[in-house]
Amino acid sequence: MIDTNKNVVTSDSSTSAETAQTCQHVVSPFLANPRECHGYPPSYVKNEPKNELNFFFTNHSDQIQQDEGAKKKRGGIFKKMPACNLRKKGKTKKCVETLNKCVETERSLACSLVSREEISFEQLENQVSSSSKENFITKPVIIICHGAMSWRNQMLLINLSSELFTCLDANILRFDFTGNGQSEGEWAMCNFNEEYEDLLTVIDFVTNSLGCQVGCVIGHSKGTASVLSYASHVAKQELEDGKDVICKCFVNLAGRYRVPGIHDPLRKFGEEQRKEMLEKGFFEVKSAWGDGRVFKVTKEDLDAHKFQSVADTPKVLVHLKKDSSVRVLTIHGDDDEVVPVQDAFRFNEEIVNHSLHVIKQANHNFNGIKHIDEMVSQIVTFYNSVYNS
Numbered sequence: 567m568i569d570t571n572k573n574v575v576t577s578d579s580s581t582s583a584e585t586a587q588t589c590q591h592v593v594s595p596f597l598a599n600p601r602e603c604h605g606y607p608p609s610y611v612k613n614e615p616k617n618e619l620n621f622f623f624t625n626h627s628d629q630i631q632q633d634e635g636a637k638k639k640r641g642g643i644f645k646k647m648p649a650c651n652l653r654k655k656g657k658t659k660k661c662v663e664t665l666n667k668c669v670e671t672e673r674s675l676a677c678s679l680v681s682r683e684e685i686s687f688e689q690l691e692n693q694v695s696s697s698s699k700e701n702f703i704t705k706p707v708i709i710i711c712h713g714a715m716s717w718r719n720q721m722l723l724i725n726l727s728s729e730l731f732t733c734l735d736a737n738i739l740r741f742d743f744t745g746n747g748q749s750e751g752e753w754a755m756c757n758f759n760e761e762y763e764d765l766l767t768v769i770d771f772v773t774n775s776l777g778c779q780v781g782c783v784i785g786h787s788k789g790t791a792s793v794l795s796y797a798s799h800v801a802k803q804e805l806e807d808g809k810d811v812i813c814k815c816f817v818n819l820a821g822r823y824r825v826p827g828i829h830d831p832l833r834k835f836g837e838e839q840r841k842e843m844l845e846k847g848f849f850e851v852k853s854a855w856g857d858g859r860v861f862k863v864t865k866e867d868l869d870a871h872k873f874q875s876v877a878d879t880p881k882v883l884v885h886l887k888k889d890s891s892v893r894v895l896t897i898h899g900d901d902d903e904v905v906p907v908q909d910a911f912r913f914n915e916e917i918v919n920h921s922l923h924v925i926k927q928a929n930h931n932f933n934g935i936k937h938i939d940e941m942v943s944q945i946v947t948f949y950n951s952v953y954n955s
Contacts, residue, residue, distance in 0.1 A: 610721055612935055613728045615680045615738075621687060622674035622748075623771060675764060676748035678718055680731050680738040681705075694775045706781030707772045710740045711765060713787025713820075714755065715853060715861050717747025723786060725935045729942040734949060736781050741768050743789075755867045758876035762792040769796070782815040782949055787905065787930065790821025794883065794894070795876045801885040801892040811891060815952040817945055818896040820930050823909040824879045826872050834904060835863075843868075886917045893919040895948040897941055899928025921948060 679685075682705050708730060710723055718724070718740035727738045743761045745753030754760070765783070772778050785793030797816040803809040835843075835851070842849040843865060853859040876882065886892065894917050898910035907924060914922040923944045928937050 610725075610935065611728060612725050612938065613732060615728045615731055617682070617684045618678055618680045619685055619687060619690065620676070620678050621690065622676055623775075624674050674750050675741050675744065675768065676718065677739060677741040677768070678727075680727055682735070682737060693777070704778075706736045706779045707776070708734070708736050708738050708782045708784065709765075709768060709772065709780060710738065711761075711783070711785040711789030711793055712740075712743065712746065713785075713789050715746075715851065716787070718742050719747070720786075720931075721934050722931050722938070725938050726784070726941065726945075729938060730945060733942060733946045737778070739768070739772065753861060754870075755861070755863050756870050756874060756877065757867075758788075758791050758874040761789070762795050762876045765792040765796060780813040781953075782817065782945075783813065784817040784819065784945070785821065786819040787821065790818045791824070791876050791879075791882070794818060794821065794879075794886070797892055797894060798882055798885040801888065801890040804890050804892070805885060805888055814891050814893055815949055816892065816894045817948070818894060818910075818913065819941075820898050820902055820905050820932070821896070821909070821913070822879075822905045823912045824877045826878050839863075883913075883916050886919075889918050891919075893921070893948075893952050895921045895923070895945065897923045897925065897932075897944060899925050899930065899932055899937075901927050902930045904930035 679690075710718070710727055712718055712720055712723055716723075723740060727740055730736070731738050741764070742749035743764050744751035744757075769780055769783075772780055783793050783796060785791070793816055800811050800813060804811045835849070839849045839851070843863070847866075848862055848864040851861045851863060853861065886894065894913070896910050896913050898905075898907050900907045910922055910924065914920050925932065925937050925940060927933075932938070932941060
């Protein structure tokens with residue numbers, strides 16, 4: 567059903583093939599070994615990308631070698647992932663220890679770049695350190711942000727990455743927020759502002775170090791807070807500063823509409839955990855991915871939620887409530903057990919240039935890859951409409 571006032575679509579898996587222009591993919595089902603991340607489990611990748619480079623980078627711009635007078639570039643101190651193939655079986659304990667040691671040596675963000683051109687780590691390193699304007703990566707980059715207690719190779723996101731790469735003439739970059747996945751740093755439940763800074767660092771890396779345009783920024787769950795904050799920032803640049811904006815396309819996957827003083831982050835946890843918080847001031851949460859990882863949630867961390875500007879959705883959306891060239895697509899499942907689907911309709915009411923697609927019988931993680939073709943079709947159609955209209 568489509569709302570005539572706004573682009574609101576509700577569909578289910580039985581009708582999506584008829585209503586959506588689904589990309590046709592070559593399906594190569596297999597269970598890949600993990601790109602090691604402190605015991606994270608294997609990810610099922612439906613359509614394996616040919617060219618993917620995994621690397622760490624930091625924001626220590628003062629250490630970057632650069633020609634005198636050249637434009638300062640950030641994110642130029644790289645660490646190469648171990649040479650061992652983390653997708654193949656038989657990964658050794660030594661390989662895992664090497665990778666973990668690599669992460670711990672410096673405050674770094676772990677990234678995966680799926681590119682049209684076959685590139686090496688050496689090419690990437692040379693590109694960043696060079697003052698030349700000639701880039702070996704020439705296509706726009708789509709950035710994907712993960713949610714809370716997750717990482718860049720979560721099943722939904724890694725498959726979304728490979729499927730979008732198949733359908734769009736763009737490169738895809740996934741990264742781990744600080745303290746998540748393979749990225750170094752301390753994990754926190756409510757560090758919204760810090761994660762927004764991570765996103766800005768990645769965007770700066772893509773534009774100033776790789777010399778590429780950011781074509782779209784996609785966020786899932788908690789990651790959408792950073793994505794919408796950046797979208798509002800871009801809209802402000804256009805509306806108030808008169809700047810011509812490049813990135814106009816933003817996607818919100820199951821994001822929460824947060825109102826300080828009303829939204830209590832403790833609500834998402836069970837009664838036993840809430841009781842433990844009152845008694846001890848913290849509780850521990852086992853990873854939902856069955857990898858054995860444990861996250862410690864503290865009272866101080868949850869209290870900090872009140873002071874995180876990125877978590878204040880009404881304020882974040884202030885510039886998206888005005889007409890600009892920035893557009894937002896929200897995709898939400900009506901069986902979302904974490905964030906109610908009503909939040910998606912609230913985004914639709916407040917963001918001027920907004921499209922909403924509700925997937926029936928889809929949960930918070932969209933049931934792994936059950937709805938991946940429908941999601942990809944919606945994002946591809948939206949992306950093309952933003953830049954081809």
